[in-house]
Structure formats: C-alpha cells, structure tokens
Amino acid sequence: MPSVLITGAxxxxxxxxxxxxxxxxxxxxxxxxxxxxxxALQALARARKxxxxxxxxxxxxxxxxxxxxxxxxxxxxDVLLNGAGIIGKPGQRxxxxxxxxxxxxxxxxxxxxxxVTEAFLENVARSDRKLVVTITSGLGSLADNTSAGAIPYRxxxxxxxxxxxxxxxxxAERGIASVVVNPGWVRTDMGGANATLTPAESVSALRxxxxxxxxxxxxxxxxxxxxxxxx
Numbered sequence: 001m002p003s004v005l006i007t008g009a010x011x012x013x014x015x016x017x018x019x020x021x022x023x024x025x026x027x028x029x030x031x032x033x034x035x036x037x038x039x040a041l042q043a044l045a046r047a048r049k050x051x052x053x054x055x056x057x058x059x060x061x062x063x064x065x066x067x068x069x070x071x072x073x074x075x076x077x078d079v080l081l082n083g084a085g086i087i088g089k090p091g092q093r094x095x096x097x098x099x100x101x102x103x104x105x106x107x108x109x110x111x112x113x114x115x116v117t118e119a120f121l122e123n124v125a126r127s128d129r130k131l132v133v134t135i136t137s138g139l140g141s142l143a144d145n146t147s148a149g150a151i152p153y154r155x156x157x158x159x160x161x162x163x164x165x166x167x168x169x170x171x172a173e174r175g176i177a178s179v180v181v182n183p184g185w186v187r188t189d190m191g192g193a194n195a196t197l198t199p200a201e202s203v204s205a206l207r208x209x210x211x212x213x214x215x216x217x218x219x220x221x222x223x224x225x226x227x228x229x230x231x
Contacts, residue, residue: 005080012186076126172215181223184224187199
C-alpha cells in the first residue's frame with residue numbers, strides 16, 4: 001500500500017489531497033497544527049480509520065515535528081507532500097510591508113517544508129517512490145511576475161523553490177527526488193472565490209502529475225497541468 005504524508009491537511013488543497021488519496025486507498029498521514037478542531041479531517045478519519053492517521057504538527061515548531069516523526073519511526077512514506085502555507089497580510093507592496101508578518105510567512109512557507117523534509121527523510125528513503133513534493137505558486141516565478149505586490153508571499157515561494165532545488169541535489173545520491181509544483185489559481189481561502197480551479201480539479205491534476213515524477217524530474221518546477229513552469 002503506498003503512503004503519503006500531507007502537511008496542512010485540515011483545509012484547502014491539503015484536505016482535498018487527503019480526501020483523494022484516501023479514495024485511492026493510500027495510507028495517509030495527515031498533519032495539521034490542531035487536529036482536535038479539524039472537523040472535516042476528523043470526519044474523514046471516522047469514515048476511513050483504517051487508512052488515515054492524524055498527526056499534530058506545526059511546521060514552524062521543531063518539537064511538534066520531532067514528535068510526529070517519532071510517531072512514524074520505522075514506517076515508509078512514498079510521497080512527502082509539503083502543503084502547509086500562509087499568504088500573509090493583504091496589500092503588502094513596496095512602502096507597505098509588515099516585516100514581522102513577512103518573517104512569519106517565510107517561517108511557514110520556506111523554512112517549514114525543509115524542517116519537515118529533514119525530519120521525515122529516513123521514512124522517505126526507505127520507500128519505493130522516494131519523492132518529496134512541495135506546493136509552491138506561480139507567484140513565486142521571477143519570470144512570471146508582471147503584477148507585483150504580495151512581497152512576503154512571493155519571496156517565500158521563490159525561496160522555497162531554491163531550497164527544494166538544493167534538496168534535489170543534496171539527496172540525489174540517495175535516490176530521493178524533490179519537485180516543486182504550482183497548483184494553479186484555486187478556489188480556497190487563500191485563492192479566493194474568483195479563482196479558476198476547484199480544489200478537486202487542481203488536486204486531481206496534481207495527483208496525475210505526481211504519478212509521473214521521479215529522479216529524471218527532480219529539481220524541476222511544474223505547473224499542475226504537467227508543463228514545466230518558468231523559474
């Protein structure tokens with residue numbers, strides 16, 4: 001049975017990934033900060049308790065990551081899916097940046113995925129797929145920035161792209177692939193009501209893409225539809 005660890009599994013894309021991987025009969029390790037208040041996630045657990053384990057994990061707090069990793073010691077993780085993320089306060093353009101909030105966004109979106117990857121590295125290494133997938137954004141593309149604004153969020157995604165490209169190089173000798181993916185503009189709390197994709201559409205496409213990923217694709221940046229995205 002293939003297995004996936006999903007961070008940010010209580011809402012948005014993370015919840016949809018959890019739902020779809022459960023439907024496909026994967027073993028799902030669903031991680032979020034406050035499992036006790038994650039009602040939708042708890043409902044999935046009640047329905048599919050044979051296939052899901054919920055973990056308390058805050059990507060900005062190393063002790064919670066270590067505790068979750070200890071709970072899964074010795075188990076395999078075929079796909080580690082870094083899905084937790086925040087967008088930061090609105091309206092952060094040149095001249096109106098909240099630097100404290102920027103630091104928070106970087107902590108979650110950039111350092112968080114690396115903390116999680118490092119903590120679960122041995123679980124991934126012992127699996128068949130050996131794949132780390134990190135949800136980034138088209139807003140993290142330097143080449144595709146024609147609208148400006150959202151400086152904290154954009155910079156956090158540019159930075160995590162570089163981090164995960166370095167991870168791909170660092171872990172190549174262990175046969176572990178690391179890829180960043182753009183989910184598209186999705187109708188979540190982060191994407192807003194005017195977005196062009198539903199979570200189900202985005203995640204369905206991303207799951208098809210993930211099935212094609214391996215060492216040949218490691219270190220690359222892909223759009224949800226499978227095309228490479230400009231850095």
